[in-house]
Amino acid sequence: xxxxxxxxxxxxxxxxxxxxxxxxxxxxxxxxxxxxxxxxxxxxxxxxxxxxxxxxxxxxxxxxxxxxxxxxxxxxxxxxxxxxxxxxxxxxxx
Numbered sequence: 123x124x125x126x127x128x129x130x131x132x133x134x135x136x137x138x139x140x141x142x143x144x145x146x147x148x149x150x151x152x153x154x155x156x157x158x159x160x161x162x163x164x165x166x167x168x169x170x171x172x173x174x175x176x177x178x179x180x181x182x183x184x185x186x187x188x189x190x191x192x193x194x195x196x197x198x199x200x201x202x203x204x205x206x207x208x209x210x211x212x213x214x215x216x
Contacts, residue, residue, distance in 0.1 A: 132146060132147050132164060132185065133145075133146060133147030133163055133164045133165045134146040134147065135196065137193060137196070140172075140192060140193045140194075141190060141191065141192060141193070142188070142189070142190055143170060143187075143188070143189040143190075143193055143196070144186075144187070144188055144189075145161075145163065145168075145186070145187040145188075145189075146185055146186055147163045147164040147165065147185050148161055148162075148163055148180075148182065148185045148186065148187045149161075149162045149163060149164060149182070149185065150162040150182070151177070151180065151187070152167075154175070154177060155175075156173070156174055156175050156176070156191070157171065157172065157173065157175065158170065158171050158172075158175070159175055159177070159189060161187070164185070165198070166198060166199060166200050167198065167199030167200065168196065168197070168198055168199065169195075169196070169197045169199060170189060170193060170195070170196050171193075171194050171195045171196075171197075172191050172192045172193040172194045172195070173191060173192040173194070174191040174192060175189055175190075175191035175192075175193075176189065176190050176191055177189055178190050
């Protein structure tokens with residue numbers, strides 16, 4: 123069943139020279155700044171961390187995202203953003 127679910131999902135991540143990240147399958151951008159982008163993809167939550175991050179293109183109808191800057195890490199959070207979102211908001215309101 124899990125294999126069938128993965129075959130019907132459109133998700134692709136391309137990282138070129140740690141300076142250009144292209145994503146397909148983006149559903150929603152939860153938060154972003156020049157150091158971190160938190161988003162929901164068809165395969166769950168995703169956090170991109172780096173320096174001087176800029177969202178150059180975002181098309182939620184097609185599910186496309188283009189990020190430029192210095193990419194330090196890309197981390198999948200699983201099926202949900204719930205835990206990461208609360209952590210982000212907690213840091214914001216300290």
